[in-house]
Amino acid sequence: MTKIIVEKSPALKGTVKISGAKNSVLPIIAASLLSSGEVFIDDIPELEDVNVIIELIKYLGAECTLKDGKLRIMVDIKDVEAPYDLVKKMRASFLVMGPILAKLGHARISMPGGCAIGTRPIDLHLKGFQTLGANINIGHGYVEATAKKLIGKKVYLDFPSVGATENIMMAAVFADGVTAIENAAEEPEIVDLANFLNKMGANIKGAGTDTIRIEGVKELKGTEHTVIPDRIEAGTYMVAAAMTGGNVLIENVIIDHIKPVIAKLTECGVVITEEANGIRVKGKKNYKAVDIKTLPYPGFPTDMQAQMMAMMSCAKGTSVIIETVFENRFMHVDELKRMGANIKIEGRSAVVTGIDHLSGAEVKATDLRAGAALVLAGLVADGKTVINDVHHIDRGYVKIEDRLSKLGAIIYREE
Ligand code: EPZ
Numbered sequence: 001m002t003k004i005i006v007e008k009s010p011a012l013k014g015t016v017k018i019s020g021a022k023n024s025v026l027p028i029i030a031a032s033l034l035s036s037g038e039v040f041i042d043d044i045p046e047l048e049d050v051n052v053i054i055e056l057i058k059y060l061g062a063e064c065t066l067k068d069g070k071l072r073i074m075v076d077i078k079d080v081e082a083p084y085d086l087v088k089k090m091r092a093s094f095l096v097m098g099p100i101l102a103k104l105g106h107a108r109i110s111m112p113g114g115c116a117i118g119t120r121p122i123d124l125h126l127k128g129f130q131t132l133g134a135n136i137n138i139g140h141g142y143v144e145a146t147a148k149k150l151i152g153k154k155v156y157l158d159f160p161s162v163g164a165t166e167n168i169m170m171a172a173v174f175a176d177g178v179t180a181i182e183n184a185a186e187e188p189e190i191v192d193l194a195n196f197l198n199k200m201g202a203n204i205k206g207a208g209t210d211t212i213r214i215e216g217v218k219e220l221k222g223t224e225h226t227v228i229p230d231r232i233e234a235g236t237y238m239v240a241a242a243m244t245g246g247n248v249l250i251e252n253v254i255i256d257h258i259k260p261v262i263a264k265l266t267e268c269g270v271v272i273t274e275e276a277n278g279i280r281v282k283g284k285k286n287y288k289a290v291d292i293k294t295l296p297y298p299g300f301p302t303d304m305q306a307q308m309m310a311m312m313s314c315a316k317g318t319s320v321i322i323e324t325v326f327e328n329r330f331m332h333v334d335e336l337k338r339m340g341a342n343i344k345i346e347g348r349s350a351v352v353t354g355i356d357h358l359s360g361a362e363v364k365a366t367d368l369r370a371g372a373a374l375v376l377a378g379l380v381a382d383g384k385t386v387i388n389d390v391h392h393i394d395r396g397y398v399k400i401e402d403r404l405s406k407l408g409a410i411i412y413r414e415e
Pocket of ligand 1: 022023024026091092120121122123124125126159160161162163164185302303325326327368369396
């Protein structure tokens with residue numbers, strides 16, 4: 001089993017360049033199934049999740065070549081079925097349902113597995129497809145959707161689900177008439193996907209607000225697109241610089257996308273300044289505890305909750321962290337407690353009482369962001385921290401130990 005070993009590290013110094021956003025490139029690769037021409041996507045992050053979705057669209061009939069972070073896709077969907085052994089690897093595979101249904105009028109996708117952070121249902125995705133006129137059958141672990149023609153309608157989302165917004169937006173691109181998604185997710189990745197679809201000839205307005213209008217068109221052509229930078233990867237390195245009292249320049253970020261993280265770190269006493277090609281984060285040895293409440297964008301991102309909890313474990317004071325997006329995203333708490341953290345869970349809230357220092361221990365990554373939080377904790381903990389199940393971390397972070405080592409961290413991988 002591969003492990004990542006992190007030792008107490010000096011203040012991080014230097015520059016880190018952020019990769020293309022995982023949560024943008026996955027729906028964009030799925031959306032390329034809608035195209036009848038050649039698609040070129042640039043700034044593809046080297047992540048396991050990207051390999052999985054490329055494997056899936058290849059299985060469905062697309063031709064893919066990935067070289068130096070640039071992906072060429074030529075689509076000719078032959079199959080309408082996404083099998084269990086591919087979908088089970090990654091929940092985001094379910095995002096191919098909208099494109100296949102839109103293009104072929106028939107899709108049969110294996111139900112996505114749950115995962116550590118909660119059951120993660122797909123009811124809002126299916127409700128959207130049904131509202132547009134699809135018949136949905138669920139059986140033997142598969143969801144089957146059929147529709148002679150999808151008709152544009154008003155779809156209200158009970159929760160601003162990112163995946164449901166993306167899947168319904170993609171399903172609606174060839175529908176007759178106008179589809180309006182209300183209470184839509186407003187994440188930057190939704191805007192990136194809408195921009196990509198519009199470059200292929202779709203007619204989408206309002207992405208980034210709570211109401212998105214999609215006017216059906218006949219066909220989508222090929223296009224070129226560069227993925228936006230990963231705001232969560234950026235936030236993770238900002239916390240690493242803050243916790244170690246370092247001085248790090250984070251390159252390739254869109255400031256607007258990380259405002260909630262900048263605001264919270266500034267509240268802790270971290271000094272964050274904008275520079276020509278990025279933002280500089282100057283940490284301190286001592287910083288104030290702050291309260292965090294995760295919310296859909298533009299609120300504080302749930303994908304940064306675990307990383308902030310690692311930071312609050314050594315802050316001066318007590319921090320109340322409320323997770324409102326997922327029902328079970330505190331799996332990292334037990335692991336941080338093994339390192340000496342003082343955390344008490346009450347329902348969706350975690351009360352974190354800052355201690356002087358964490359101590360290194362053997363821990364395990366329970367999900368992608370929990371794993372990243374343990375790496376951050378290891379940077380400041382006394383002694384050595386051994387992190388197991390590192391495949392979770394590799395799903396969302398490009399070469400995390402190389403990038404941190406370049407900043408002076410003592411971190412390495414052991415087979
Ligand atoms: C996306 O997941 C991201 N993944 C997640 O990032 C992120 O945490 C999440 O959005 C919230 O921002 C990708 O984009 C690939 P949701 P998604 O649908 O689309 C409930 C990471 O670490 N819900 O917005 O699955 C659901 O149970 C990952 O990079 C329904 O009830 O998230 C959850 O409580 C983790 N019914 C809430 O909505 C549905 O049909 C948010 O889920 C769909 C969702």
